[in-house]
Amino acid sequence: MSVLQGEEGSGRGRRSPRRPNPMSPRGVRALGLFFILAAGLAGAQDEAAHAVRRKRMVETQIAARGVRDPRVLGAMAAVPRHLFVPAGSADQAYEDHPLPIGEGQTISQPYIVAFMTERLALGPGDKVLEVGTGSGYQAAVLARIAAEIYTVEIHDGLARRAAALLERLGVRNVRVRAGDGFFGWPEAAPFDAVMVTAAAPEVPPALFAQLKEGGRLILPLGDPRGFQVLTVVAKRGGKPVSKAVLDVRFVPMTGEIQKKKRP
Numbered sequence: 001m002s003v004l005q006g007e008e009g010s011g012r013g014r015r016s017p018r019r020p021n022p023m024s025p026r027g028v029r030a031l032g033l034f035f036i037l038a039a040g041l042a043g044a045q046d047e048a049a050h051a052v053r054r055k056r057m058v059e060t061q062i063a064a065r066g067v068r069d070p071r072v073l074g075a076m077a078a079v080p081r082h083l084f085v086p087a088g089s090a091d092q093a094y095e096d097h098p099l100p101i102g103e104g105q106t107i108s109q110p111y112i113v114a115f116m117t118e119r120l121a122l123g124p125g126d127k128v129l130e131v132g133t134g135s136g137y138q139a140a141v142l143a144r145i146a147a148e149i150y151t152v153e154i155h156d157g158l159a160r161r162a163a164a165l166l167e168r169l170g171v172r173n174v175r176v177r178a179g180d181g182f183f184g185w186p187e188a189a190p191f192d193a194v195m196v197t198a199a200a201p202e203v204p205p206a207l208f209a210q211l212k213e214g215g216r217l218i219l220p221l222g223d224p225r226g227f228q229v230l231t232v233v234a235k236r237g238g239k240p241v242s243k244a245v246l247d248v249r250f251v252p253m254t255g256e257i258q259k260k261k262r263p
């Protein structure tokens with residue numbers, strides 16, 4: 001104590017006037033401020049680390065595999081994927097694979113998100129229907145490229161969580177609905193493009209019906225419990241023109257499509 005007194009040289013008692021008692025209101029305020037600043041700094045460091053991982057993801061997983069559209073690359077570089085995965089998986093968010101998001105569902109591999117988006121050849125004024133909102137990540141990517149996104153998710157909890165996150169991130173051009181995407185979104189149809197992010201054995205008829213003439217639909221077509229082929233279906237003269245583009249494995253589309261009888 002004597003050393004402290006001597007150093008500070010206040011001569012007015014045992015406590016230095018420039019070193020607040022941590023239990024005094026001033027001390028508690030100072031400690032609070034310290035912790036807020038420290039947490040803010042740690043948060044900023046985390047965000048910077050995620051931004052580095054995101055840039056590397058775009059270069060090494062997406063551009064390197066042939067995705068060229070600058071709007072797609074720009075959207076993938078901008079959307080904070082780490083916020084769309086459970087907090088415990090945030091460090092893996094930019095890795096080259098899908099991740100679980102709860103309810104037995106997944107957020108797709110980043111490359112697949114970019115590939116499917118590019119294949120829709122979207123224009124800035126386009127209206128898009130997504131079936132399978134999941135985390136909301138694909139919708140957030142689409143929202144940076146097209147004008148209006150309508151997305152349907154069969155799991156109520158996932159739909160609510162995705163809607164809340166998109167709202168929190170200020171994404172204003174996505175509408176989320178809980179329901180069976182097999183039936184599309186008739187009130188908002190027709191769509192310039194439709195993306196189905198769950199495996200289906202056939203194109204749900206309502207989705208093709210809700211596609212504009214000249215529009216494009218992409219879906220993983222094939223055995224929902226096995227492998228599928230990403231297929232682009234264009235509407236020409238009211239008829240489907242299909243092109244198989246990539247072998248994939250998605251979680252199955254559930255709901256009405258599973259009730260249909262198969263030979």
Ligand SMILES: C[S@@+](CC[C@H](N)C(=O)[O-])C[C@H]1O[C@@H](n2cnc3c(N)ncnc32)[C@H](O)[C@@H]1O
Pocket residue numbers: 105106107108131132133134135136137138139152153154155158179180181182197198250251252253254255256
């Ligand atoms: C691979 S995940 C989609 C990932 C999502 N696009 C994302 O960015 O996180 C497939 C999603 O489709 C949903 N799904 C399956 N069948 C559906 C249906 N009939 N209607 C709407 N959503 C469906 C699943 O619940 C799951 O969330």
